[in-house]
Amino acid sequence: MSASREAQAGVVQELTDELGADVVRTSDEQREAYRYDWARDPDAVLPLAVVLPRNVEQVQATMRWATRHGVFVIPRGAGSGLSGGASAQAGSIVLCLERMTAIEVDPATRTARAQAGALNASVKQAAAEHGLWYPPDPSSFQISTIGGNVATNAGGLCCVKYGVTVDYVLGLQVVLADGRLITLGGPRLKDVAGLPLIKLLVGSEGTLGIVTEVLCRLVPKLPEPATLVAIFETLTDAARAVVTTCATSRPSMVELIDNASINAVEDHRAMGLDRAAGAMLLIQSDAAGESRALELAAARAACEEASATEIFETDDPDEGAMFVEARRAVFPALERLGAYMLEDVGAPVPLLPELVGGVADIAAEHDLLIAVVAHAGDGNTHPVIVYDASNEDEKRRAATAFTQIMELALSLGGTITGEHGVGRLKQPLLSRQLGEDVMGLQHAIRKVWDPQGLLNPGAGY
Known part of the structure; x- marks a missing residue:
């Protein structure tokens, strides 16, 4: 939207008059x-x-107003995104759905109808009250919304066995750029009528429409898992154990934590982790009976083959949960160390050792702290570049390393983003991964859904 400040204020006032000052916030502090x-x-x-x-x-009223005046709209949930997908742009409004939090569970169809602002944790809790479970499990599940999870096709700790958000979306309610409301899908496990528009919308980062409600597929609650924790001298050794484990079994969780992350967690909140460990591998199995024992035996053999220095197993749910909690605490712990740039690169699982080894080389080249945690069973890593934002040279080196890590992933046949989305921070390398022909198709699709280009400009594809 290009207009004078006075004209912009008048246009915003029109929306305020229609929806009320409780809905439309304009103070500097609120913005x-x-x-x-x-x-x-x-x-x-x-x-x-x-x-x-x-x-x-x-x-709907907001989108009709935006279309009428050509105002950019930045969709937002809880603001837990990690790729700049909800960064406000010049001449934009932020449309935040955090107040729309209703959840309704239907045990008969094993579904939950959740408004976009409902937290992932709230959906899980509502499902649990009926003996059911919602599997998508991002590290931010306690603070991220279902709408935001849909926007980025979020994965998480359990997706190595249970898949990602798109695998659990049966239906969507979506407001289009011009304010029309459409409903896709329903409580049906099989439905191939028409093009799979739900799969197109999941992961579209708010560029095609505003998702206002999600019909989530639920599954029966699973038994508490058994846990194996292995300690290694190097991150590469731990990655080699992941490759063998995933080739010989199907655990429900395979998480990798490096030394820098372990120490950051211990500094943030002492949890008894081994500060001297080069890396820690967290593996869980929720299989039943003999299958559980076989999965853990396969994981143990893989860790021993990769030179694990210590291996610990437990069937105690509380002990297992403690290690999972430590893994989830990594990002908040690293955030305390300074400014950061958080990667989301992935590669085929057999190339995980090369990926983490290459990240270590980049850290050494630029003399930077780059902590690494990973949903290792998926080959999805999260290198976190920590730097001093007041040091211009260090800031420059961090930006260079950020790009080089994405280039490394692409050189291994991987991706610049496994689950956080392209947002704005990774957009410059998207065409290198997809190619110009695919980029052209994506731009054409976006124009069909949003002819004026009002939805989340500069984000995604």
Whole structure:
């Protein structure tokens, strides 16, 4: 939207008159609070306003207004995104669905109908009350919304066995750029009528429409898992154990944590982790009976073959949960160390040792702290570049390393983003991964859904 400040204020006032000052927030303090997501994109600007709808009708009214005046709309959930997908742009409003949190579970169809602002943890809790489980399990499950999970096709700790968000979305309610409301899918396990638009929308990062409600597929609650923890002298040794484990068994969790991450967690909250460990591998099995024992035996053999220095097993759910909690604490712990750039690169599992080894080389080349945690069973790693933002040279080296890590992943036949989304921070390398022909197709699809280009400009593809 290009207009004078006075004209912009008048346009925003029109929306305020329609929806009320409780829904449309315009103070500097309120706009600053919604300027960017957890990635803290330095290029984010103050939006014209923040819109906090309470129902789908208010979302529709906002999009009709945006279309009428050509105003950019930045969709947002809890702001837990890590790739700059919710960074406010010049002439934009932020449309945040955090107030839309209703959840309704239908045990007969094993589904949960959740508004986009409902937290992943709240959906899990509602499902558990009926003996059911919602599997997608990002590290941020306690603070991230279902709408945000859909926007990035979030994965998490359990996806090595149970898949990612798109595998559990049976239906969507979506407000289009012009304010029309469409409903896709329903409580049906099989449905091939028409093009698979649900799969197109999941992972589209708010560029095709505003997802206001999600019909989630639930599964019966699983038994508590058994846990194996292995300690290694090097991250590469641990990665080699992952390759063998995943070739010989199907654990429900395979998480990798390096020395820097272990020590950051211990500094943040003492949990009794081995500070001297070069890497820690966390493997869980929720298989039943003899299959559980066989899975853990295969994991143990793989760890021993990869020169594990210590291996610990437990059937105690609380002990296992403690290690999982430590893994989830890594990002908040690293955040305390300084500014950071968080990667989300992945490679085929057999090439995981080359990927983590290459990241270590990049860290050494630029004299940077790059901590690494990984959903290792998927080959999805999260190198976290920690740097001093007040040091311009270090800041430059961090930016160079950020790009080189993505280039490394691509050189291994991998991806620049496994689950966090392209956002704005990774967009410059997207065409290198997809190629110009595929980029052209994606731009054409986006134009069909959003002819004026109002939805999340500069994000995604």
